[in-house]
Amino acid sequence: MVNVLDNESLTTLTVDLGDRSYPIFIGASLIDNRDYLVPYLKGESALIVSNETVAPLYLDRLSHAVSGIRTSHLILKDGEQYKSLDTVNEIFTHLLQNRFDRQSTLIALGGGVVGDIVGFAAACYQRGINFIQVPTTLLAQVDSSVGGKTGVNHALGKNMIGAFFQPSCVVADTGTLNTLEDRQLSAGLAEVIKYGLIGDLEFFEWIESNIASVLERDTEALTIAIERSCRNKASVVAADEREGGIRALLNLGHTFGHAIETAMGYGNWLHGEAVAAGTCMAARLSRRMGWLTEADVERIVDLFERARLPTTPPKEIGPMKFMGLMSVDKKVMDSVLHLVLLKRIGEAVVTSEFDTQTLESCVREG
């Protein structure tokens, strides 16, 4: 499917959005290669925003690759709890203090949290400046850096503040995954498995067969996982950029997952972990709807377990609280909760057909 095995190899995908189309570059050592960065800069100044975990590893290399224009950097604290309007304002302050004008570029170097914050800052600074995503986690490479969803959390709900804003390119250096903690790698796999579940049975089966290689960080297996995930996401985003329809399917497990993240306090459960447990809850509800078989549910739960991910929500969230948190989700339409559920493995639907009691007993049983 792909042939990326050495430093010279590169896969390029395109997110097809008319005049806002952009490339995703996937390969090893791309972070050192100015050819995939410099053509996508605008203006004479760039601000690289990273966090205290990623910056020591990759900031110098990235800075070197974009040398030649005025470059500055800003290091954020690491963690979902800093994904807030306050942090975005910190970026604005840095930009203004250092006289960044409307023809500047923001570069996000880090995981999904950094990408979401920086993308939103780019969307709002002077009503929108150029930005580039350099994702360094599996989760960011397969999901959050692709598709233009940017934003921050509010104390009362995750991702409630944001914008649709597309980068000018995404540079996914597979080499950066070598420094990723095991727990973060697993969290990224939650989204990889999701793409199989919602629309790509063949990919789901590939993951079932290759999960061990992926966990061992076999370069070829990882590259296939990233490329196939991005390809799935890019085609959904191209068809429905602003989530009027099928893009909502990408939220499989996310309504349950967001409730877990909010209840546990941002940062205690990783996003991917919450999505894994949430997807298993969605699978169980799909079973109650008569769509999935018990064997399907077991197969799904088994794959998440093999990916070293949680498959049930934390017991300390009571069902009432869980239901309350779900009701503020963005998938609520005209006060009716909509969920992404599975008709079968490889086919998802957005539905409000379930009754509240069934949902509640699902939440109660975890």
Place this chain on the structure above:
Amino acid sequence: MVNVLDNESLTTLTVDLGDRSYPIFIGASLIDNRDYLVPYLKGESALIVSNETVAPLYLDRLSHAVSGIRTSHLILKDGEQYKSLDTVNEIFTHLLQNRFDRQSTLIALGGGVVGDIVGFAAACYQRGINFIQVPTTLLAQVDSSVGGKTGVNHALGKNMIGAFFQPSCVVADTGTLNTLEDRQLSAGLAEVIKYGLIGDLEFFEWIESNIASVLERDTEALTIAIERSCRNKASVVAADEREGGIRALLNLGHTFGHAIETAMGYGNWLHGEAVAAGTCMAARLSRRMGWLTEADVERIVDLFERARLPTTPPKEIGPMKFMGLMSVDKKVMDSVLHLVLLKRIGEAVVTSEFDTQTLESCVREG
């Protein structure tokens, strides 16, 4: 030109932006008329955001007009100093606490500050919800509510945080201008005069002949001024929504004006007052460029004076500070300051042709 003389009269303009096109309704007592509001609501809930000055006057009437769906309101403090991220966050908190979902509508009832804040909140809440502008000042009716520029100030610069986000309709009730303070009416006239200066000599001459009637709030004169201003703005916005080109001409006087507003502290000089002084400064610089004659400058200054507006900047801003504030303006491109200047009355250009010394002596002389 228009024939709006009684409650039954209505002028409808359209801002032509493809699938984001929207109508501007101009007329008396529109605020009471559900026909111009209800078809533009989306979903089952609306939040009316106003301020402590406007709400006592018009909130009940507007609420009554949109009765039938779940309506709530939020009253902000009055003043440019509250045009901040904190206030936007206050709106998010209210929306989340009261379970407003993505299919809700935000209605901005007030002047330009309320419209800018609420529009930006609508752009960012759950990555964008429907919104309606109900402007109640002349400035908002002729300028800020039309064209989709939304945003808030940062301590280091005015309007530095924002989004391009179009309303679903604009309802300009000319009756609301009867409660407007004289100073606010004059501030609005600064933008009205601007439209004449940048591209509509005939309108400029009409204002010269009719300024007394406008200041006396003659309904016909006011309606003509609003309609012609909106028509000018709508055609510019339709041609260049995101300010890649000619839309920048609408910023005549604004780079000087923003420096004044920032230096004096938000709210001490009204936006229109700063624009008036800034436009006179731009006219004087245009004279130094050899474009305007001394007689042109006098004619412009005279009209602003007759509109009861300042024509020089406050003396307490030193020239160094003034130059520094101008250099962070959004019209800086690749570190070069661009200004809107006048080739002649009725024709503006964006230029960086002036030399810094000439600009500085212009700033020095006020």
